[in-house]
Amino acid sequence: MKQQLRLHDNAGIPSALLFSMAAMAAISVANIYYCQPLLALMGNDLGVGEWRASLIAMITQAGYACGLFFVIPSGDMFDRRKIVAYSFTLLAVALLCIALSGCAAQEAEKKDSSKLQIVCTNFPAYDFAREMAGDRAQIKLLIKPGAEVHSYEPAPKEIVAIQESDLFICNGGESEAWVESLVSDDVNVLRMMDCVETLAESSEGIYAADHDHEHEDEHDHDHEEEELDEHVWTTPGNAAKICYALCDKLCELDPDNANEYMLNYEVYNAKLMELDIDIRTTIMNGVRKTLVFADRFPMRYFTREYGLTYYAAYPGCASQTEPSAKTVAFLIDHVREENIPAGLYMEVSNEKMTDVICEDTGCKKLPFYSAHSITAQQFEDGVTYLDLMRMNIETLKEALY
Numbered sequence: 001m002k003q004q005l006r007l008h009d010n011a012g013i014p015s016a017l018l019f020s021m022a023a024m025a026a027i028s029v030a031n032i033y034y035c036q037p038l039l040a041l042m043g044n045d046l047g048v049g050e051w052r053a054s055l056i057a058m059i060t061q062a063g064y065a066c067g068l069f070f071v072i073p074s075g076d077m078f079d080r081r082k083i084v085a086y087s088f089t090l091l092a093v094a095l096l097c098i099a100l101s102g103c104a105a106q107e108a109e110k111k112d113s114s115k116l117q118i119v120c121t122n123f124p125a126y127d128f129a130r131e132m133a134g135d136r137a138q139i140k141l142l143i144k145p146g147a148e149v150h151s152y153e154p155a156p157k158e159i160v161a162i163q164e165s166d167l168f169i170c171n172g173g174e175s176e177a178w179v180e181s182l183v184s185d186d187v188n189v190l191r192m193m194d195c196v197e198t199l200a201e202s203s204e205g206i207y208a209a210d211h212d213h214e215h216e217d218e219h220d221h222d223h224e225e226e227e228l229d230e231h232v233w234t235t236p237g238n239a240a241k242i243c244y245a246l247c248d249k250l251c252e253l254d255p256d257n258a259n260e261y262m263l264n265y266e267v268y269n270a271k272l273m274e275l276d277i278d279i280r281t282t283i284m285n286g287v288r289k290t291l292v293f294a295d296r297f298p299m300r301y302f303t304r305e306y307g308l309t310y311y312a313a314y315p316g317c318a319s320q321t322e323p324s325a326k327t328v329a330f331l332i333d334h335v336r337e338e339n340i341p342a343g344l345y346m347e348v349s350n351e352k353m354t355d356v357i358c359e360d361t362g363c364k365k366l367p368f369y370s371a372h373s374i375t376a377q378q379f380e381d382g383v384t385y386l387d388l389m390r391m392n393i394e395t396l397k398e399a400l401y
Contacts, residue, residue, distance in 0.1 A: 145379035173230030200226035286400030
């Protein structure tokens with residue numbers, strides 16, 4: 001007959017049991033740190049930024065600390081078997097709530113077979129699609145609001161959504177190189193970069209370009225293939241061209257409702273042309289034509305279209321996020337020399353460099369929107385591409401006047 005292990009007060013714990021308990025405790029505590037490499041992926045799936053995703057680990061650690069301070073001492077005051085039973089009951093309820101929330105999310109994403117299924121990689125494509133298709137399409141945005149757009153890679157369920165879609169709208173640049181390897185020939189794809197005349201990404205006005213001009217001239221001859229600026233939607237004119245191509249696609253896919261799609265395009269195109277006129281009027285009435293971006297610079301199409309000059313820290317798709325002292329000094333010098341009234345930062349930015357420049361020079365800190373991505377709150381509030389461009393007009397009134 002198997003002998004039952006009994007523990008007695010003040011008699012110690014057998015070494016084998018003590019080792020097992022220590023190992024289980026170590027594995028449990030290590031779970032707090034196992035999730036760290038997964039936070040970025042979790043953030044993409046949940047549609048939150050890096051900071052909010054990091055709260056998962058922080059709150060888990062806080063919960064563990066609360067357990068050490070409150071649950072463990074209670075074992076000396078109450079029946080431990082009841083504490084264990086209550087703890088497991090609460091855990092079961094929590095797991096059940098998580099499971100039910102997952103089912104609710106799947107139900108919310110359920111396809112409507114009566115509508116066109118459109119999948120978009122970024123916010124401009126998503127916003128243009130809902131303006132052109134209206135209620136005739138079910139539209140899915142892959143890169144969730146607030147997520148880092150330049151490092152995105154699709155999850156398996158998102159690849160399935162792309163393959164099963166009626167239309168997949170992507171940007172078509174190097175930052176979406178995964179598209180070519182994952183999308184089959186059967187998928188109907190609209191690449192926004194194919195809809196407009198593209199520009200090469202320029203280093204003009206950016207700190208790194210102001211050094212070694214002699215070497216630059218040599219390098220220019222060596223670069224046979226220039227890197228294209230992918231932010232093609234940043235002017236109303238280009239947005240109109242993209243929407244026209246999108247309207248054509250929708251008419252091909254759903255000819256019965258072609259008149260509705262064409263009407264949607266005419267209405268939206270009129271709004272874009274009105275926006276274009278307002279931007280030109282605002283810039284024409286300004287007393288200067290130079291902007292300082294203490295951040296990435298994804299607005300080359302915009303500045304070229306409207307005759308603006310600029311100084312910036314990094315190119316549009318640069319991987320840098322922390323400014324060097326020389327970069328900060330470069331921008332500060334230009335703010336002072338040209339009496340620039342505002343330092344600009346891009347959406348979903350850490351704003352560190354802008355803070356430093358504005359504190360040093362006394363200029364205003366203002367946002368400028370490329371519309372590449374928006375915050376979760378803006379998405380919930382129904383902010384559109386037109387809204388963001390209108391916000392840019394207000395920024396221009398302070399930065400150029």
